[in-house]
Amino acid sequence: MANTFLDRTALNDLLNGACFLGGGGGGPMSGARPLIDLIVKEYDGVTLVPYDSLDPELPCAVVAGIGAPDAATHGPSFSSAPKDAFLKLQAVSGTTLGAVLPGETGAMNSIIAALVAAQLGLPLVDVDSSGRALPTLSLAAYNLATEPTVLTLANQPVTDEQQATAVIETRTAPQADSVVRALLTTQAFEQEGAFSTWLMTAGQLPGASVDGTVTRAIAVGAALREARAAGDDPVEAVNAVLDGQLVRLSCGTLTAFSSHEGGGFDGYTIVLTDDDGHVVTVSAVNENLLAWRSDSDAPLAAAPDTLAWLAEDGTPLSNTDLRGLTAGTRLHLLGIPAAPILRTPLLAARFAKELAGIGFFGQAPRLD
Amino acid sequence: MANTFLDRTALNDLLNGACFLGGGGGGPMSGARPLIDLIVKEYDGVTLVPYDSLDPELPCAVVAGIGAPDAATHGPSFSSAPKDAFLKLQAVSGTTLGAVLPGETGAMNSIIAALVAAQLGLPLVDVDSSGRALPTLSLAAYNLATEPTVLTLANQPVTDEQQATAVIETRTAPQADSVVRALLTTQAFEQEGAFSTWLMTAGQLPGASVDGTVTRAIAVGAALREARAAGDDPVEAVNAVLDGQLVRLSCGTLTAFSSHEGGGFDGYTIVLTDDDGHVVTVSAVNENLLAWRSDSDAPLAAAPDTLAWLAEDGTPLSNTDLRGLTAGTRLHLLGIPAAPILRTPLLAARFAKELAGIGFFGQAPRLD
Incomplete structure (x- = not known):
């Protein structure tokens, strides 16, 4: 290269x-x-x-x-x-x-x-x-x-x-x-x-x-920009860049957002109501760590897999950016399988500890 | 009566x-x-x-x-x-x-x-x-x-x-x-x-x-006393009193115990290592609310079902009593299906809120 x-x-x-x-x-x-x-x-x-x-x-x-x-x-x-x-x-x-x-x-x-x-x-x-x-x-x-x-x-x-x-x-x-x-x-x-x-x-x-992470991020950003200009589906555009690995976890309306800043972190609880009426709750410590749907006893997805937001118009959003959303904005919650290196024992054990810190002590589901 | x-x-x-x-x-x-x-x-x-x-x-x-x-x-x-x-x-x-x-x-x-x-x-x-x-x-x-x-x-x-x-x-x-x-x-x-x-x-x-809850508790206590005197299995003795509804969730050794008193509550995280080497973690706010096993993405059991401790010799224990246990004491974690009245919508919604308070936003599993 x-x-x-x-x-x-x-x-x-x-x-x-x-x-x-x-x-x-x-x-x-x-x-x-x-x-x-x-x-x-x-x-x-x-x-x-x-x-x-x-x-x-x-x-x-x-x-x-x-x-x-x-x-x-x-x-x-x-x-x-x-x-x-x-x-x-x-x-x-x-x-x-x-x-x-x-x-x-x-x-x-x-x-x-x-x-x-x-x-x-x-x-x-x-x-x-x-x-x-x-x-x-x-x-x-x-x-x-x-x-x-x-x-x-x-x-x-x-x-x-x-x-x-x-x-x-x-x-x-x-x-x-x-x-x-x-x-x-x-x-x-x-x-x-x-x-x-x-x-x-x-x-x-x-x-x-x-x-190649900088190149990958630029490619995702370019795909979002081009999809927006062409009126294409932004989720499909990103999925193509990510070799079809994107998982649609949920799509719905933001119905609750709470955050707690302290200890050098922001904790967030973000709630969507999806198109089938299920309540989807994302727990975050700065980053999104767990997504739950109200009709399942296991999480939809968990770190180290990535749980990412995309507004329906293709605008990416961090958690703190969600605060500024217009009520009723529709959001995609999308999953991306973790880079394999994050599954090495040292890092996997540390991710498990992060999940335990927010009350999850089971075996995290994997998207791949 | x-x-x-x-x-x-x-x-x-x-x-x-x-x-x-x-x-x-x-x-x-x-x-x-x-x-x-x-x-x-x-x-x-x-x-x-x-x-x-x-x-x-x-x-x-x-x-x-x-x-x-x-x-x-x-x-x-x-x-x-x-x-x-x-x-x-x-x-x-x-x-x-x-x-x-x-x-x-x-x-x-x-x-x-x-x-x-x-x-x-x-x-x-x-x-x-x-x-x-x-x-x-x-x-x-x-x-x-x-x-x-x-x-x-x-x-x-x-x-x-x-x-x-x-x-x-x-x-x-x-x-x-x-x-x-x-x-x-x-x-x-x-x-x-x-x-x-x-x-x-x-x-x-x-x-x-x-x-009939006082009568039931007396019957369970008597069954434990009699099993102990006769050298019978205390779990089976209690199960007979509870019409066979008892569920064996785990049996193992207490390997970690932490508690946090404050706000008029005690929060506990109690960890067993079971006989197959799985780590079983119980999260409690005064009472036990969720039990997780390290190889499953869903809880073993959740409130309103009861998650109860019994030492292998048939001694019942509250969470605060666990603090005094000799290291290596073997414990049963047993599940009892909730009284049906606790599933009425008002109370079920309030139990869901308790579980959300410790990070569980899914549909709680049921033992019955």
């Missing part, structure tokens, strides 16, 4: 595709749009590279936003926090970082990685942790190469006096995540920050990442 | 049978034993009457303990609080109460009703709200006759200066429950109290209670 320069159209496609593939999480659309404007205005765009075009010895690291997505809808634009976190990791590690790895696929986090790559003149690598968005650091495939033993966290200050960074050294991703969440609850971070970690070489990426 | 005088043997059988049928809740064994001693010492016992032997116009009311069961393991013995609540209801209603209705079937609450009947020289009526213990007032069959619009709450003071009562007037059981739980979190109550409500006539009991 060759390098690709992502211009405004490609970045907008990435935004839309990543929002859909994020499965409710990955940050709000509204938080990502100013970052695309910034990339295009200052740098025209960003260069996307396949990991196998990089020197296997090249040091790279992940950068992403973390915290409660609702906070990102009302906080300042994340123009400097991600770069600050990335450069702090470079400084404390004494390693010159040669490429930027996206943390996950999601509206804000796909664009944040692109922004830092543009700001620092580095290539953006066409991989990520999972091909979806993730509620905790523990679940990322990157942990299969290295746990996030050194992690930097930066805030997005409104004034210089408010600037704050932290450097965290722990042994495991669950420890790192718990420390980061505690920091996010402080006044210095107000439920959101940018982090950088998983410093590794390009040669470590196979077996510890999902390949 | 004739009246029955419950002596120490019958009260001990009631304690054991009610503890089992309480399905994890209903208060701890340790909190009930001093109350049996008090009944026998002061009054020899108590008179149990079938509801249909009472004048249909006779006013009666429910009395029971409420709150976090763990609190009842370390608080003062509930010798006066239930009587105080019952007499306060009589005073504020201006009605002379002629009989005592048990709130639910459970170690403490079956005995508390017997104590008040003995203390006031009134008959104990052989009915209750459900034939099991219930996490909230909302779920009681008594609500089908009258919601608990006037409710009195009393504490168990250590000194006279600590005495506290409250009279609550609301329109519905969920409202009454929410106000009671708020009161229970105060210093005056320290997570537990006794309440009296559901003032009704004996003639209102059919269609708004479960009949």
